[in-house]
Every structure is written in C-alpha cells, then in structure tokens.
Amino acid sequence: xxxxxxxxxxxxxxxxxxxxxxxxxxxxxxxxxxxxxxxxxxxxxxxxxxxxxxxxxxxxxxxxxxxxxxxxxxxxxxxxxxxxxxxxxxxxxxxxxxxxxxxxxxxxxxxxxxxxxxxxxxxxxxxxxxxxxxxxxxxxxxxxxxxxxxxxxxxxxxxxxxxxxxxxxxxxxxxxx
Numbered sequence: 061x062x063x064x065x066x067x068x069x070x071x072x073x074x075x076x077x078x079x080x081x082x083x084x085x086x087x088x089x090x091x092x093x094x095x096x097x098x099x100x101x102x103x104x105x106x107x108x109x110x111x112x113x114x115x116x117x118x119x120x121x122x123x124x125x126x127x128x129x130x131x132x133x134x135x136x137x138x139x140x141x142x143x144x145x146x147x148x149x150x151x152x153x154x155x156x157x158x159x160x161x162x163x164x165x166x167x168x169x170x171x172x173x174x175x176x177x178x179x180x181x182x183x184x185x186x187x188x189x190x191x192x193x194x195x196x197x198x199x200x201x202x203x204x205x206x207x208x209x210x211x212x213x214x215x216x217x218x219x220x221x222x223x224x225x226x227x228x229x230x231x232x233x234x235x236x237x
C-alpha cells in the first residue's frame with residue numbers, strides 16, 4: 061500500500077457505481093464524475109476536468125486511465141505507446157471501454173476499436189470482431205470480444221489466453237479479464 065491504492069479516500073466511500081483498477085491506481089465513478097487514488101507517477105490518478113462530470117464508465121490499464129463520456133473516450137496517464145491518444149473512431153458512438161496493460165479498447169456499433177501497445181497484435185481487430193460484438197474485455201497483452209454467444213480472443217497467448225475452450229464457443233453472456 062505504499063502507493064496508497066488500498067486507502068480509499070473519503071470522497072469515494074459512498075455513492076460509487078463502478079470501479080476499475082490498474083497496476084497501482086484505482087478509478088471510481090460516482091454521480092457521473094471520476095475519483096482516482098493510488099500511484100500517480102504518470103498522471104494516471106490526476107483526473108482531467110473533462111472527466112469530472114458526464115462520465116458513464118471507467119477503465120484502467122497498467123499506468124493509464126480511460127473514461128467514457130457522451131459516447132467518446134477520454135484517456136490520461138502513461139501514453140508511451142499511444143494508449144491515451146484516442147483515435148477518431150473512438151471519439152463518438154462508443155458504448156463500452158476496457159484497457160489492457162498498455163492498450164485501450166472501445167466498442168462502437170458492434171465493432172472493436174483498439175489502440176496503443178501492439179507487439180502481440182492485440183490492437184489488430186480480426187474480421188470476426190468488426191461487427192456484431194456485444195461486449196469487450198482486455199488483458200495484459202490480449203483483447204477479448206463476445207459475439208453471438210461465443211468468445212473471441214486475439215493478441216498474446218503466452219499463457220494460453222487465445223485457447224478458447226469449446227464450452228466458451230456458445231452460450232456465453234458476459235466476459236471479463
């Protein structure tokens with residue numbers, strides 16, 4: 061707890077509707093505004109003015125933060141790999157966000173839009189995830205999508221992340237990573 065990520069500030073002890081955790085920082089959404097605490101070496105816990113109202117979702121990468129506001133993605137913190145440089149495609153019409161270690165992901169009209177660190181091709185959306193996707197999740201260096209009740213995974217598979225079991229090919233209603 062040297063970075064303070066386990067000490068919940070007074071302002072975040074009530075009215076929180078969702079939380080997201082990064083490597084050593086936390087975001088909380090309450091009444092449409094973002095609260096943050098924990099390690100802040102890259103500015104990931106310094107909430108920009110634009111994220112203090114009208115926000116509907118939050119996500120954390122390792123050292124970067126994301127917020128969904130009025131259908132557009134806001135990013136702040138470590139931008140070494142462009143993970144906070146929101147592309148035009150994710151500036152409107154977005155319905156969900158998630159973040160991996162150093163990549164960011166948005167869901168827009170059933171299409172997965174990803175940007176940032178891409179060594180393992182976790183930002184290269186396969187054809188199957190370019191329409192009909194209903195949910196997204198991101199891991200360290202991989203991206204997941206839910207489509208037609210089945211799980212799609214791309215990016216790093218050093219620990220078998222892309223080895224989707226047959227049972228996850230149909231009938232799945234939610235994903236997380």
